[in-house]
Amino acid sequence: MTDPLAQVPLFAGTGPARLAELAARGRSRTAEAGETLARHGEPATALIVLRTGTLTATRDTADGRRLRLGEFPAPCAVDKTAVLDGGGHTATWTAATRVQVLLIPATDLLTLLDDVPAARRHVLAHLAAQVRQGQDDLVRTHSANAVARIACWLLSTADGATRVLLPGAQQGLGEHLGLSRVTVNRALRALAADGLIEVEPGAVRLLAPELLAARAG
Numbered sequence: 001m002t003d004p005l006a007q008v009p010l011f012a013g014t015g016p017a018r019l020a021e022l023a024a025r026g027r028s029r030t031a032e033a034g035e036t037l038a039r040h041g042e043p044a045t046a047l048i049v050l051r052t053g054t055l056t057a058t059r060d061t062a063d064g065r066r067l068r069l070g071e072f073p074a075p076c077a078v079d080k081t082a083v084l085d086g087g088g089h090t091a092t093w094t095a096a097t098r099v100q101v102l103l104i105p106a107t108d109l110l111t112l113l114d115d116v117p118a119a120r121r122h123v124l125a126h127l128a129a130q131v132r133q134g135q136d137d138l139v140r141t142h143s144a145n146a147v148a149r150i151a152c153w154l155l156s157t158a159d160g161a162t163r164v165l166l167p168g169a170q171q172g173l174g175e176h177l178g179l180s181r182v183t184v185n186r187a188l189r190a191l192a193a194d195g196l197i198e199v200e201p202g203a204v205r206l207l208a209p210e211l212l213a214a215r216a217g
Contacts (some may be wrong), residue, residue: 004051005102007075013118022112026102031095038093044082046103050074053099056168057091058175068175071096071167080123081130083109146179147187151216153177154197154204164204191215 005011005019014022026049031037037048040059048055055078057069069091072078082089083106113120150173158164166173174184188204191197196212198205206212 004075005049008049008077010049010077010080010119010122012122014112014116018112018116022104022108023102025108026104029101029103031099031101033095033097035095036092037095037099037101038079038089040090040092041088044079044086044089044106046105047077047083047109048079048093049077049102049104051100051102054096055099056094056096058094059091065178066175067178068167068172070176074099080109080126084123146177146183147190148215148217149177149179150184150187151191151196151212154206155209155213155216158206158209162206162209163200164206166202166204169202 005023006014006016011019011022027046029037037055038044050072052074054071054073056071057078059067059069061067078093079089079091086106113123153173153176154164167176170184170188171181173179174181177184179187188197188199191212192199194211194215196206196208196215198207
């Protein structure tokens with residue numbers, strides 16, 4: 001039987017004996033939907049490995065707005081950056097559904113990266129992708145209006161599919177893009193009025209991806 005940890009991309013190149021050692025040294029935890037596993041800024045003493053369920057990452061701004069940084073379904077390891085730089089958790093991690101996690105001591109992750117080239121390459125690729133995504137997000141934030149930003153998000157999230165689930169409905173999408181729910185609603189209605197999308201409860205169906213790409217600019 002395949003070790004569940006082997007399904008986590010970070011550990012894909014790690015041998016069975018090392019995986020068993022990590023599992024033995026880690027601490028298992030179950031959390032119900034809505035329960036917070038880690039708060040932004042708290043010391044990241046362990047790597048959060050999600051075995052089942054989905055986690056949501058959020059940040060609160062100085063003016064009281066909540067930004068949704070993404071939803072992360074199992075299996076995955078989240079907030080590797082916090083463990084690597086020791087600067088505290090980069091977000092508040094909350095269970096979107098009932099979850100099972102394994103908390104692996106930070107020192108064990110660092111040792112693993114020293115010993116296993118595949119794990120090291122995975123983390124480097126992940127961090128590079130985050131830098132690239134951050135630059136793209138910054139450009140979109142400062143150069144696009146709300147309609148264009150939502151159109152761009154829909155296309156990138158769809159990745160060729162025709163139906164996109166919204167992260168926490170329209171409120172969640174607003175938190176993700178730094179927009180109000182009202183602004184998101186107006187933008188979606190504008191795109192729907194032009195025949196580019198169809199808005200469903202908690203989702204959006206793409207009707208004309210090429211025209212939506214043109215709107216994204």
